[in-house]
Amino acid sequence: MNEGRRLRPIKNGTVLDHLPASSAPKILSILNLKYENPISILINTDSTSKGKKDLIFIENRQLKEKEIEKIGLIAKNSTWNIIENGKIIQKESIPLPELAINLFKCPNENCITNFENIPTKFIINKKNDSASCDYCNREIENKDILKNLK
């Protein structure tokens, strides 16, 4: 993480690195953080491994595992770093969740979730990163997931 070229490193908090390019605004929206702490984002910056990537720096706030789970479908295999006193004390790959609750709209217009006020529920297929609606069984391919985010 040498994004000090554009941003200074944070002393304490969370850094989400290697996020898919252009995903950072949506990820912040999903995390639904109270904006009490400084947050910096880099969008479409260079990445040696991915070509382009996003980063999010959240100062003085350690994201919990349950919060990280929410972004797993968009940010799978991105990196979740916990920073204390300027050092990375925990660095993990963001896992794919088993279930995505109320994150996307079902693309099937004839699904009950598009008629009644029900949280959507998608079961994640870890083989191909697609998601199936638990109500109507319609599948969303991974490439369409961002489009259907609520």
Added chain:
Amino acid sequence: MGFLNNIKIKEKSKNIINITDFSRSDIEYFISQAEIMKSMQNDEKSKLLRNKTIASLFFEPSTRTRLSFETAIGNLGAKIIGFSDSANTSTKKGETLSDTITMIEKYADAIVMRHKIEGTAKRASEVTKKPVLNAGDGANQHPTQTLLDLFTIKGAFGQIDNLNIGLIGDLKYGRTVHSLADALNKFENINLFLISPDFLKFPEGHLRKLENINYFETKNLDEIMQELDILYVTRIQKERFSDLEEYEKAKDAFIVTLNNLKKAKEKLKIMHPLPRVNELSTDIDNTKYQLYFTQAANGLYMREALLNWCLNKGEKNE
């Protein structure tokens, strides 16, 4: 007969929502229970659900499935409440499904429902602790049809493994073929031949999930007829089309007649969930190939078995 080990049995209810909720051994159990119902005497059968009330909620029109369920409910000795058309209910006033189910569960021990919107049976099962049996939800699932189809196949062939099965007609919107394919995916050495026009093909996303099945897509029934053990014919359903021009193009696209059976295997059986329009010729009705009337009759035994399982928790019959 053994417990349904692979099904997540809730403490207070058993549901029939998606065929994918059940394992192969679950399906075999249901088939064995339908066989028992077929041979059970009426007076014994009429005691099984005595003092139970079953709600039959057909938000979408049905004759065959509804009458089959209602006869099954009567044969098992239960009382029935409900409706055959939501036009005269609070649904027309805008009441949500959730509210309707919450109300009905106060009066009934189990709910049988058909709805044109997908996911409704699943939603109902979340709202109530009473058993919910999905009698069809939009283009999604029709699990009781699938179970009676498998019961019929088992009866005709002695097994469900090692079969070449052709599905012809509306493979895009047809919930019976979707459910059937899901179930066949739990058996061994099944080859599915998918015969449809391009605009009614079996959904690709769904096909990807059928990991245990070999499938072949074609537009030409005659080319593969000699391979088939079973030909499962489906109606091109006008009610599933939002574009009526597309329906007009499709409706006469794939019709099965005696002419198509010239190269058929001796033991070929033709199935159809009925009702038919013109996609299955009446010339086949009195031939050795016809299995669809047996299929229709089997619906009663399978639905009796499922209702009994849902409400008796297997204590008397396992």
